Amino acid sequence: MLDAASQRAIQAVVAPVLYPHRAALRVTRHDSLHVTLHFFGALTASRVDRCRALLTAALAGDSAVPLVFGAVGAFPTVTQPRALFVSVMPSPELDALHARLREVVAQVAPETIEARPFQPHVTIARVRRGAEPRLPEGLLGLEVGATAVLTRVSLVETVTDVEGSHYVEREAWPLAAPRIERTK
Numbered sequence: 001m002l003d004a005a006s007q008r009a010i011q012a013v014v015a016p017v018l019y020p021h022r023a024a025l026r027v028t029r030h031d032s033l034h035v036t037l038h039f040f041g042a043l044t045a046s047r048v049d050r051c052r053a054l055l056t057a058a059l060a061g062d063s064a065v066p067l068v069f070g071a072v073g074a075f076p077t078v079t080q081p082r083a084l085f086v087s088v089m090p091s092p093e094l095d096a097l098h099a100r101l102r103e104v105v106a107q108v109a110p111e112t113i114e115a116r117p118f119q120p121h122v123t124i125a126r127v128r129r130g131a132e133p134r135l136p137e138g139l140l141g142l143e144v145g146a147t148a149v150l151t152r153v154s155l156v157e158t159v160t161d162v163e164g165s166h167y168v169e170r171e172a173w174p175l176a177a178p179r180i181e182r183t184k
Contacts (some may be wrong), residue, residue: 001156001169002122005156006148009031013146014124017139018084020056024065024131025084026125031124032167034156035088035122038101038153041112051155055173062100064151064175069144072124079138081133082135084145090121094150101153151175 004011013031016029043051068089074081081083088094105113127133154172158165 001032001034001070001152001154001167001171002148003151004031006067006069007031008126008142008145008147009148010122013144014072014095017136017142018125020138021120022130024134025125025136026128026165028126029166029170033122033124034154034167034169035120035150037098037120037153038105039112041107042144043109047108048155051108052171053105054107055101055153055155056107058104059153059173059175062097062153062175063093066091066175067094067148067150069122069146069148071144072139073121074135074139074140078135080134081135082127083123083125084127084135085121088122090118090120094120097150097153108120138165144153161168 007030010033018025070087070089073085073087075083152171152172152174156167157170159168
């Protein structure tokens with residue numbers, strides 16, 4: 001999950017445009033905002049246990065990753081959106097973290113590895129079933145313009161209850177403070 005300050009920064013920019021369209025959009029709760037690094041799909045308990053063990057080994061000694069939030073976009077396309085997101089700008093550190101996590105996914109849930117290129121993002125809303133998939137005016141391309149530091153990797157589960165679906169952090173692995181190179 002993102003830290004509270006990052007969640008508030010994203011929400012402050014997108015909420016005024018999203019909330020008037022709640023009849024057509026399921027807006028992600030601010031406390032559930034997170035960067036999607038990989039999607040596992042539904043996992044059995046034994047696969048979750050294996051995932052935990054592999055993530056512990058894969059993330060040991062990893063450093064925190066700087067994040068730069070970009071513009072609002074839509075999946076799969078802007079003309080037929082099903083999900084709205086804030087992009088996270090690629091970086092060598094984020095790409096390296098993604099590659100290590102991809103190795104875990106390949107061992108735990110290889111069927112979920114996507115062929116398309118990695119596109120780091122924060123999902124901010126989903127189009128409700130039956131709603132016309134039209135983007136709110138002024139949302140597409142809206143720049144969040146915030147930065148953050150990813151200080152932990154979380155295993156997140158989508159939970160559906162009477163209030164709808166939301167994300168729950170099941171476990172987290174801390175990332176160490178970034179290493180600072182000293183020059184003489």
